[in-house]
Amino acid sequence: SSELTQDPAVSVALGQTVRITCQGDSLRSYYASWYQQKPGQAPVLVIYGKNNRPSGIPDRFSGSSSGNTASLTITGAQAEDEADYYCNSRDSSGNHLNVFGTGTKVTVL
Amino acid sequence: QVQLQESGPGLVKPSGTLSLTCAVSGGSISSSNWWSWVRQPPGKGLEWIGEIYHSGSTNYNPSLKSRVTISVDKSKNQFSLKLSSVTAADTAVYYCARIDSGYDQSYYYYYMDVWGKGTTVTVSS
Numbered sequence: 001s002s003e004l005t006q007d008p009a010v011s012v013a014l015g016q017t018v019r020i021t022c023q024g025d026s027l028r029s030y031y032a033s034w035y036q037q038k039p040g041q042a043p044v045l046v047i048y049g050k051n052n053r054p055s056g057i058p059d060r061f062s063g064s065s066s067g068n069t070a071s072l073t074i075t076g077a078q079a080e081d082e083a084d085y086y087c088n089s090r091d092s093s094g095n096h097l098n099v100f101g102t103g104t105k106v107t108v109l
Numbered sequence: 110q111v112q113l114q115e116s117g118p119g120l121v122k123p124s125g126t127l128s129l130t131c132a133v134s135g136g137s138i139s140s141s142n143w144w145s146w147v148r149q150p151p152g153k154g155l156e157w158i159g160e161i162y163h164s165g166s167t168n169y170n171p172s173l174k175s176r177v178t179i180s181v182d183k184s185k186n187q188f189s190l191k192l193s194s195v196t197a198a199d200t201a202v203y204y205c206a207r208i209d210s211g212y213d214q215s216y217y218y219y220y221m222d223v224w225g226k227g228t229t230v231t232v233s234s
Contacts, residue, residue: 031213033220035155042204042227043147043155048220050213065216086155090219096168098145098157098208098219 004032004087004101011107012077022070022087022101029092032070032101034063037084046085047072074106082108111136113205113225121199121232127192131205131225138186139163143208145221146179146190148201156201160208161188195232202227 004024012018022032031050035043045054047063060075070089074081087101117129131144138144146158159169161179169177178191192199206221 029216031216031218033218035221037155042224043221044224045220045222048222049211049218050216054222084154088155088157088219088221090217095171097170098160098168100147100155100157103154 004089004099006085006087006101006104008102009105009107011109012074013109014079015076017073017075018077018106020072020074020085020087020104020106022072023068024089024099024101025068026089026092026099027065027068027070030090031065032063032087032089034061034070034072035086035088036081037086038082043086077106077108079108082106111207111223113207113223115203115205115225115228117228117230119229119231121195121230122234123196123232125195125232127190127195127199127203127230127232129190129203129205129228129230130187131189132185132187133207134186138181138188139183143168143210143219144181144188145206145208147204147206147221148199149204149227150198150201158190158192158203197232200230200232202229 034047037043051063091097112134114132143160145160176193181188204227205225207223210219
C-alpha cells in the first residue's frame with residue numbers, strides 16, 4: 001500500500017503532551033520521518049529513523065514505531081509547536097517510491 | 110551547510126510545460142544522496158513528485174509519471190523538474206529537497222533533511 005493516514009487535527013493544552021500517529025503498511029518495513037510545517041514556510045525535519053532529532057530540534061519531540069503505526073510525541077507542547085505535521089516513508093511495494101501522510105494540524109491551546 | 114534554491118517561472122499556461130531548477134550550494138550533487146521534488150497545492154498536503162541520483166537514476170510518483178522528467182546537471186550542481194501538459198490542478202508551491210538514508214535494527218529509513226524555501230507556480234492563461 002502507498003498510503004499513510006494521519007488524524008486531520010489534534011489539540012493540546014500548553015505544556016501538555018500530544019501524540020500524532022501515522023498508519024500505513026510501509027511502516028512495517030521502514031521507519032517514518034516527521035516534518036513540521038508552519039504557514040508560508042517550507043517543511044522542517046523533526047524526527048527521522050528510530051528516534052533521531054536533527055540538530056536544533058528540541059528534545060520535547062520524540063518518535064516511536066510499532067507494527068504499522070509510527071508516532072510523533074511532543075512532551076510539554078509550546079505555543080511555537082502549533083503547526084502542520086506530516087509523516088513520510090518509502091513505499092513498501094519495492095518500487096522505490098516515496099509517500100507523505102495526510103497531515104495533522106496541531107493546535108496548542 | 111548544504112542549501113537548496115528553487116527557480117523558474119511563476120506562471121505557466123494551461124497545456125504548457127512547467128520547468129524548475131534547484132541549485133545546490135555548500136555541497137556536491139554527486140554526494141550519496143537522492144534529490145527530490147515535492148509540491149503542495151494551496152491549502153493541501155505535501156505530494157512527492159519524484160527523485161534523482163547523480164547517476165541519473167530516477168523514481169517518479171506513479172500518478173505523475175507520464176508527465177514528469179527530472180534531470181541532473183553535475184557541471185552546474187543542480188537538478189531540474191519538467192512537468193508537461195499542466196492544468197490548474199498543478200498550481201502549487203514546489204519544493205526541492207535532499208534525501209538521506211540510514212539503517213537501524215533491521216529497518217531502513219529515508220528522510221528529507223534539507224529543503225529549499227519553495228517557489229509558487231500558478232497555471233493560468
